[in-house]
Amino acid sequence: MESEEDIKMEGQFRELIVRQREMADEWKSAGGKVVGHFCNYVPEEILHAGGVLSIRILGSHGHIARADAHVQTYVCKLIRSSLDMGLVGELDYLDGVIIPYTCDGMRLLFDLWTKNVKQGFVHLLDLPLIVKGDIGRNRFEGAVIQLKKSLEDYLGKSISEEALSISIRVYNENRALLRELYNLRRNVGGMISNIESLEAVLSSLTSPKELHSDLLRRTILERSKSTAHDEAAPGAPMVRLHVSGSLVTDSRYYQIIEDCGGLVVSDDLCTGTRYYWDDVKEDTHPLKAITNRYLDKLPCPCKSPSEERYQFVLDSLRQDDVQGVIFVLERYCDPHLYDYPFLRKKVESMGIPVLQIDAELGLSGVEQLRTRIQAFIEIVRGG
Amino acid sequence: MAERKSIAATSQMKKLMADHFTALDAAKKEGKPKVAWCTSVGPAELLHAMGFLVYFPENHGALLGATRMATDFIPLANAIGYSPDICSYLTADVGAYLKGMTPLTKAYGLEAIPKADVLVYNTNQCRDVQDWFAFYAREWNVPIVGLHTHRNIKAVEDYHLGDLASQIKAMIPTLEQVSGNRFDIDRLREVVRLSLECTKLWREVLECGAAVPAPLTFFDATIHMAPAVVLRGLPEAVDYYKLLLKELHARIEEKVSAVEGERHRIYWDGMPIWGKLRDLSTLFTSLKANIVASTYCNSWIFDAFDPADPFESMAKAYTELFIVRDETYKEAYMDEWIKRFSVDGVIFHDARTCPNNSNSRYCMPQRMTSRLGVPTLVINGDLNDLRCYSEEQAKTNIEAFIEQLDEKR
Numbered sequence: 040m041e042s043e044e045d046i047k048m049e050g051q052f053r054e055l056i057v058r059q060r061e062m063a064d065e066w067k068s069a070g071g072k073v074v075g076h077f078c079n080y081v082p083e084e085i086l087h088a089g090g091v092l093s094i095r096i097l098g099s100h101g102h103i104a105r106a107d108a109h110v111q112t113y114v115c116k117l118i119r120s121s122l123d124m125g126l127v128g129e130l131d132y133l134d135g136v137i138i139p140y141t142c143d144g145m146r147l148l149f150d151l152w153t154k155n156v157k158q159g160f161v162h163l164l165d166l167p168l169i170v171k172g173d174i175g176r177n178r179f180e181g182a183v184i185q186l187k188k189s190l191e192d193y194l195g196k197s198i199s200e201e202a203l204s205i206s207i208r209v210y211n212e213n214r215a216l217l218r219e220l221y222n223l224r225r226n227v228g229g230m231i232s233n234i235e236s237l238e239a240v241l242s243s244l245t246s247p248k249e250l251h252s253d254l255l256r257r258t259i260l261e262r263s264k265s266t267a268h269d270e271a272a273p274g275a276p277m278v279r280l281h282v283s284g285s286l287v288t289d290s291r292y293y294q295i296i297e298d299c300g301g302l303v304v305s306d307d308l309c310t311g312t313r314y315y316w317d318d319v320k321e322d323t324h325p326l327k328a329i330t331n332r333y334l335d336k337l338p339c340p341c342k343s344p345s346e347e348r349y350q351f352v353l354d355s356l357r358q359d360d361v362q363g364v365i366f367v368l369e370r371y372c373d374p375h376l377y378d379y380p381f382l383r384k385k386v387e388s389m390g391i392p393v394l395q396i397d398a399e400l401g402l403s404g405v406e407q408l409r410t411r412i413q414a415f416i417e418i419v420r421g422g
Numbered sequence: 423m424a425e426r427k428s429i430a431a432t433s434q435m436k437k438l439m440a441d442h443f444t445a446l447d448a449a450k451k452e453g454k455p456k457v458a459w460c461t462s463v464g465p466a467e468l469l470h471a472m473g474f475l476v477y478f479p480e481n482h483g484a485l486l487g488a489t490r491m492a493t494d495f496i497p498l499a500n501a502i503g504y505s506p507d508i509c510s511y512l513t514a515d516v517g518a519y520l521k522g523m524t525p526l527t528k529a530y531g532l533e534a535i536p537k538a539d540v541l542v543y544n545t546n547q548c549r550d551v552q553d554w555f556a557f558y559a560r561e562w563n564v565p566i567v568g569l570h571t572h573r574n575i576k577a578v579e580d581y582h583l584g585d586l587a588s589q590i591k592a593m594i595p596t597l598e599q600v601s602g603n604r605f606d607i608d609r610l611r612e613v614v615r616l617s618l619e620c621t622k623l624w625r626e627v628l629e630c631g632a633a634v635p636a637p638l639t640f641f642d643a644t645i646h647m648a649p650a651v652v653l654r655g656l657p658e659a660v661d662y663y664k665l666l667l668k669e670l671h672a673r674i675e676e677k678v679s680a681v682e683g684e685r686h687r688i689y690w691d692g693m694p695i696w697g698k699l700r701d702l703s704t705l706f707t708s709l710k711a712n713i714v715a716s717t718y719c720n721s722w723i724f725d726a727f728d729p730a731d732p733f734e735s736m737a738k739a740y741t742e743l744f745i746v747r748d749e750t751y752k753e754a755y756m757d758e759w760i761k762r763f764s765v766d767g768v769i770f771h772d773a774r775t776c777p778n779n780s781n782s783r784y785c786m787p788q789r790m791t792s793r794l795g796v797p798t799l800v801i802n803g804d805l806n807d808l809r810c811y812s813e814e815q816a817k818t819n820i821e822a823f824i825e826q827l828d829e830k831r
Contacts, residue, residue: 109785111772113507143549143778146573150749151784168545168552168570174588175570181581343552343568371507373777377553380503381560395503 051254052235055242059094062246063132066092072160072194075130076137077121077145079309079339080166082329084210084319085187086137087248088202089194094133095244096121097288097310100401109151115371116399117286118148125156135160135193137186141341142374160193162186170334170342180330187326203325210319213248216255217315223262225304225359230262233293233303240310241288277302278416279360283352283382284367284398285309285339285375291402292367299413300420301363305355307348308367313337316351341374349382356391363419365412366395392419424708426639426680429646431666438658439648443530449475456539456601459558461551462651463721463743464544465569465590467617467736470655471610472594473603477536478652479554482526483511486518487696487806489525496807510775510806512554519561538564540600542593546571546746547721548778565600567593571740574748578741586737611729613655614736618727621739623663624650625723630670631714632763635679636687637670640713641703642680644694650722679712686711686827689760691786692771693718693779693805698813705817709824715763717744717756718779745778752781757794767827768798769820774810797830799823 055062063073074086075096086093098120103112106123124130136158138149149163165182167175191197220239224231239258243251280301286309287293296303306312317336320328338348355361364386368375383393394415402408449455458474460466462481469476486492492510495517500506502520504513518524519535526532541555541564552568559566569589572582594605627646630637638646646666653659673680688706690713695702706713724739740746744755760768768790770782777783787798799819803811 111780111783113774114777114783140573143573147777147784149574154749154789155785163574165572168549169568172592174585174592178585341549343556345556368505373508373550374553376505376508377512377550379505381557383503 051258052238052242055246055251055254056238059245060132062250063092063094066247067132067134072134073132074135074137074160075133076139077117077148078139078141079313079336080139080141080333081137081164082183082186082333084203084206084325084329085183085190085198087206087209089190089196089198091134091190091194092247096124096130096136097241097244097286098400099124099129100289109155113371114144115369116401117369117372118144120400122148122151122156125152125158130156130158133158135162137162137164139164140166141339142372144371144373160190162189166342167334168341168343170338171344176330176334179334180327183326183330183333200325203329204321207319207321207325207328209248209252211321213243213252213255214315214318216252216259217243219259220255221305221312221315223259233297233301234290236303237287237290237293237310240314244310244314278419279304279362280419281352281356281359281361281364282306282308282311282367283364285369285372286400287311287367287398288400289402291405292396292398292408295402295405295409295412296365299409299416301412301416304359305361307337307352307355309339312351313339339374340378345378349385352382353385353389356386356389361391363392363394363415365415366393367398368395369398369400424682424704426641426703426707427678427682429638429642429666429669431662431669432645434665435646435648435662438653438662440530441658442652443526443532446475446477446536447530447532450536457536458597458600459538459541459555461543461547461555463547463740463745464542465593465736465740467613467655467727467732468590468593468597468610469542471613472597472601472605474540474597474601475536476652477538479515480511481648481652482518482524482535483515483806484694484696485525485529486511486514488699489528490697490808491518491523491525492697492806493808495521495523496809506775506807506809508775509548509550509554510804512550512557513775514806515554516557519558537562540564540597541566542568542597544569544571544740546573546740546743548776550778565596567596569593569740571746573746575741575746576748576751578738582741583734583737586741587733590733590736607732610732614727614732615729616657616660617655617724618729620650620654620659620663621722621724621727623660623667625725626667627663627670628715628719628723630667630674633674634687634764635677635681635684636712636714636763637673637678637680639680639703639706640688640690640694640716640719641699641706643716643719644699647719647722654722681707681710681712683710684712685831686767686824687763687765688713689756689763689765689768690716690718690771691756691768691781693773693776695771695773695803695808695811696805697808698803698811701813705820709821711767711824711827713769715759715765717781720744720759749784749786753786753789753793756790760794760796765796766830767823768796769823770798770800772800772802774802774804775807776805779805797823797826 083093098117105126319332458469492514496513498517499513543551649659726738728735
């Protein structure tokens with residue numbers, strides 16, 4: 040049984056998500072700027088060092104009102120719904136937007152954004168496709184320097200090395216705590232719910248980092264205590280699952296998995312390990328260290344080579360005794376769709392069953408999905 | 423049935439293509455020279471200079487589409503996990519590979535596609551080509567090297583070119599190892615010179631479409647572009663375009679129209695619908711409308727090649743292209759062609775599985791109409807997957823569009 044305290048703690052990450060706009064307004068009232076960005080490749084540390092609150096734009100689960108007049112329905116929902124939010128004014132509170140060249144759709148969004156959504160600071164961050172080797176590194180280094188300079192011009196102040204070093208530490212701390220939470224989830228089944236761990240990451244993407252780290256610290260402490268009290272977890276063992284894909288922003292996916300007896304013990308998601316797995320080195324030149332971190336980080340399928348990512352997934356499956364893999368693939372997310380057949384083959388060759396779900400950010404067809412996941416978990420259990 | 427006027431040089435082009443594929447087949451049987459696969463806007467010049475025979479999978483993709491074999495093979499790729507929403511060149515090509523079939527058998531007597539000894543891509547057209555080639559690299563355990571061109575470029579800057587030139591140079595050790603040949607800068611200069619000559623002539627061919635009436639159509643260009651794609655850098659391509667130009671110039675001189683009674687002049691944006699070229703050609707001809715210019719066929723105009731500076735100029739040629747530029751540049755580029763070719767209507771083909779070549783997706787038609795006052799039409803379809811194309815709907819839309827142009831006259 041969860042204690043009242045647990046339930047209260049669990050709700051706190053969700054509360055941060057709900058209060059996202061309010062927190063941004065407070066930040067602005069205190070004289071700060073708020074800048075939105077997409078994907079995992081925007082070095083948020085630079086924004087933080089400039090006193091900017093960075094908000095990850097995650098699209099919306101609702102219907103599209105205005106974006107369909109600008110983009111076809113077979114462009115990914117993240118792009119369509121985010122553009123829609125921009126067009127209908129939901130993002131008017133942002134002082135700017137940074138769009139990285141992760142995939143072609145995202146790159147094209149930049150043009151559309153500049154032509155149709157009025158924002159103060161709109162920046163396209165160039166990224167190399169091939170992240171290994173000096174050529175890609177030099178290119179990205181140039182792009183990071185350019186981003187810093189453009190931001191400085193916009194803010195009307197320079198961002199010092201000292202400020203960058205502080206921000207690196209703040210972000211590293213947040214990432215370390217997220218990893219700790221992840222490891223607790225992997226090692227002590229049921230200690231942290233699927234949903235709470237997802238909400239912990241989602242709230243990190245949109246909250247002031249210091250505030251978020253504080254909550255993470257308290258949660259980890261609290262959960263460690265309650266686990267020590269309650270060693271014998273009752274009920275049938277949960278089926279240990281890995282979730283692979285780009286974004287999971289609708290916690291109902293995890294609710295259904297949990298309802299059906301599944302426990303997500305590991306993931307490779309943009310709203311998961313890919314966000315927090317790697318730190319920025321603290322003992323070298325800060326801008327260089329930032330550049331290196333974003334190039335050397337656990338790669339997204341939009342980057343080449345992919346071997347490191349495959350290895351990460353396969354290692355996770357082995358280390359965490361994963362019994363099944365659920366691929367949550369965003370429709371029209373080409374990088375993942377191209378990657379999927381190969382990765383699926385590798386997973387299946389380990390004798391691990393695979394389920395593929397087509398997603399469009401928000402969940403639709405709840406009962407249909409429940410039946411599929413239920414059947415999958417039964418297969419995994421050998422029933 | 424209304425048919426456009428045929429081009430006599432076509433028979434020579436068919437012979438050239440047959441020779442090209444026969445040579446590839448012979449190379450695979452003898453084990454030399456080595457075969458490199460290259461994306462259609464990839465660094466073919468370097469590959470020729472290194473002594474490879476060069477095979478272009480996109481050309482194969484188009485053949486799969488034109489022969490309508492693609493629709494049979496795409497489901498095979500879907501069955502191994504490739505989504506029906508991704509590039510149908512890839513899914514058709516991989517499906518054909520899985521089935522062990524190719525249109526090259528019937529057309530040129532090849533038993534199979536020529537297996538790659540090395541795979542070389544350039545992401546200037548899309549990043550998807552990397553995934554396409556990666557499939558074969560894993561399948562055959564052969565090296566894959568690629569260029570990652572900058573995108574959304576407003577003005578081409580030195581750092582774009584420096585970066586890409588470095589990437590081209592960085593390929594050389596792998597190519598030397600696979601080909602067994604040493605890199606020779608003078609050989610590269612010669613290939614770049616031939617590519618420059620080819621591309622100039624190809625531009626001239628396309629610019630013949632500006633004549634009123636136009637002596638060729640988009641449907642001719644999609645066929646006659648083959649040497650510019652697969653043989654650029656070789657003398658055969660240069661000789662061929664000289665022959666073709668002679669015929670087209672004679673037509674212009676005599677005011678011979680490719681579409682009899684040409685009444686409307688159309689610009690086509692987006693990929694061809696390969697499996698429906700003939701039907702669409704007949705439809706437009708019957709409506710006395712000629713597609714006189716296109717974004718697609720212009721993709722193989724590389725004005726920047728310069729034998730004196732092969733690496734930088736290759737980088738420039740691949741970076742100046744329409745597809746890697748930002749929307750503002752793209753719009754200015756299209757405006758110029760539309761005006762110069764006396765175009766009175768623009769058709770955008772929104773190819774379901776090819777977002778990179780579907781410029782209609784980001785509101786360009788609406789902006790174009792308000793800027794130039796030129797009517798636009800968006801057709802939903804696909805380059806290869808005919809399941810995405812509703813023929814009757816497209817036909818009705820095109821007929822209504824031409825009626826609209828008639829009223830405007």
